[in-house]
Amino acid sequence: MKSPLVLAAALYFGAASVAEAVLVTEFLFDGTDPTVATDTSGNGFHGTIGGGATRVPGVLTGSTAMGFDGDDDVVSLAPSxxxxxxxPFGSTNQEISISAWVQFGITNPEQSTWWYGTNAGGGRQSQVHLPWENGSALWRSPNGQIGVGIAAEVTASQTSGQWHHFVFTKGAAGNQIWINNVLRSSGGDTGTFDIVNATLGNNIVNANPLGWDGAVDLFRVYDHVLDPSEIDTLFAEAFPFELTDFNEDGFVNTADYDIMAANFLTEATNSTDGDANLDGFVDLEDFVLWRADFEDPSIPSSAPASANAAPEPSTLLLLAAGLLPTMRRAPRRLT
Known part of the structure; x- marks a missing residue:
């Protein structure tokens, strides 16, 4: 079920994505070579592993990801x-999409650099902080200057060791940050960029590197803005369940409603607690998403050999109505 934000993004950014997004670099981080990140896009833009970055368990069962230690670990992309x-950036200077599954470590300082791109003179052209000093994902593109960029809150539940999907796009209409298939921020600069050198996990090309701690998997760079359906496909690659399928049994039904009701108006660490929008709190927004998926005929709602009558949400809604002021004051982040 597409959220209203997804549908709005499709309308707002549709004109910027007329051409199909072309995959220009893909690092799955499988393999054993300690110095080479193989580009599986077919373009041969292999990356260079440095600083002692090592492979760790990946987001998919049996796969590997690239682990960064928060110091000098880095993967350098091929020059452009x-x-x-x-x-990788030889075919584009205005549109870009970066997609990856991310697992945060525990020692990330503020202003940690997850992605860094520079021009031939070393000037910053593109940068992602995970997190920035205010606890947000900060996406700076095209020129990456201080004060230029867009930010999206990164909740404590998203830095708790679970895998999460991030997409950063830049196009003629501005920039976007998507987290777990939801558009979290948009706007910003619309100018061109000139990326010659780029690094993942560090800004090692800078005199004052700010290393990132965690793991990255299924890293991809595209030369156009990904549209919502493409982002949905990338998210589903490693998260095959609907986010409203809280017990992950392949069905959106009353069993999932029961999980959500049991945790209603409480903090959550992931979707299995009933947190459909992954904002760290179970509330009416999650109920609205669950109800929409429950009524969507394209989503399985009945387990084999079991009745699945439509639930009566009155108890949940009455509870919400009575506690609505409390819900509005409730913390939206885990502490």
Missing amino acids: DFAAGTG
Whole structure:
């Protein structure tokens, strides 16, 4: 079930994504070479592993991801030359999408650099902080200057060791940050960029590197803005269940409603607690999402050999009505 934000994004950014997004670099981080991140896009833009970054268990069963220690670990992308049309950014200077599954470590300082792109002179062209000093994901593109960029809150539940999907896009209409298939922020600069060198996990090309601690898997760079349906597909690759399928049995039904009702108006650590929008709290927003998926004929709602009558939400709604002032004051983040 697409959220209203997904549908709004499709309308707002549709004009910027007329051409199909082309995959230019893909690091699955499988394999055993300690110095090479193989580009499986078919373009041959292999990355260089440095600083002692090592492979760790990945988001998919049996796969591996790249682990970063928060110090000098880094994966450097192949160099680009837009004028010559070579490298990962040789075909684009206005649109870009970066997609990856991310697992945060426990020692990330404020302003940790997850992604960094510079021009030929070393000037910052693109940057992602996970997190920035205010606890948010900060996406700076095209010029990456201080005060230019968009931010989206990264909740404590998203930094608790679970895998989460992030997408950062930049296009003619501005920038976007998607977290777990939900558009969290949009706007920002619309100018062009000139990325020659780029690094993942560090801004090692800078004199004052700010290393990132955690793991990255299924890392992909596209030369166009990904549309909501493409982001949905990437999210489903490693999260095959609907977010409203709280018990992850393949069905959105009353069993999931019971989980949500049991945790209503409480903090949550992941979707299995009834937190459908993954904002760290179970509330009416999650009920609305569950109800929409429950009534969506394209989503299975009945387990084999079991009746699945539509639930009566009156108890939940009455509870919400009575505690609505409390809910509005309730913390939206885990502490």
